Amino acid sequence: AHDLYNPAISGNICQKIVDVFGEDVAIIAETDQKQIAGIDRKKLGAKIFQDPALRRKLNQMTHPLIVSRMIQKMLWGLFFSRKDLCVVDIPLYFDTMPLLIRSIFSVVVCVSCDGPEQQLRRLQARNPDLTKEQCQQRIDAQTPITEKSRRSDWVIPNIIDGDFQSLAMQVEDARYQCYARIYGIGITLFQMLFVMALAFPAIVYGMRVYAQYVHDAKNSAAEAGGDEL
Numbered sequence: 001a002h003d004l005y006n007p008a009i010s011g012n013i014c015q016k017i018v019d020v021f022g023e024d025v026a027i028i029a030e031t032d033q034k035q036i037a038g039i040d041r042k043k044l045g046a047k048i049f050q051d052p053a054l055r056r057k058l059n060q061m062t063h064p065l066i067v068s069r070m071i072q073k074m075l076w077g078l079f080f081s082r083k084d085l086c087v088v089d090i091p092l093y094f095d096t097m098p099l100l101i102r103s104i105f106s107v108v109v110c111v112s113c114d115g116p117e118q119q120l121r122r123l124q125a126r127n128p129d130l131t132k133e134q135c136q137q138r139i140d141a142q143t144p145i146t147e148k149s150r151r152s153d154w155v156i157p158n159i160i161d162g163d164f165q166s167l168a169m170q171v172e173d174a175r176y177q178c179y180a181r182i183y184g185i186g187i188t189l190f191q192m193l194f195v196m197a198l199a200f201p202a203i204v205y206g207m208r209v210y211a212q213y214v215h216d217a218k219n220s221a222a223e224a225g226g227d228e229l
Contacts, residue, residue: 004062005039014039016061021047049137059096085178094143107178110152112145114159
């Protein structure tokens, strides 16, 4: 999603964001004072996390492109790579992702923490430039971690800070669980639907050819019977 704030990748999305949220969120190119080089995510975040209406407006502007690029990468990963699993990191999966898009995922895995206090402390550690209030606003804007855990298929508790060995073991366990699900039928639901969509025209064409063959055979038999009479 961060690539959207790069005009070279996202096209005119950056200009639309500046038009809606103000010129102060724009990063101006050093070589051309009239050209937008990107978006200041800190300034933009300060605005949208204080106003739910602005946050919804930003989501409406950016999410169609995010979903489109996500599906493109998923198709490549599923059908043109040598990997059996395609993992997508979606922080707002339960918040803004349409139900139709959610249905293409076979398994939902949630990495949880010990509670709101640990969540806030970790967010502050990752973003030292944000105040405690700004970090709390970002947490409050999302579905609570307890609700995410309840709605997920698999939960990886990441409770002990710095315990990467235990976390790696849990990730490996979750990976095996995902394999167990997809190997039940050999392919995921998304792959099955995609294959069916590709095969449907061929099936219809084959049925038409067979129907025409049966029709011609009946006509030939009828003509042969008439000649004998």
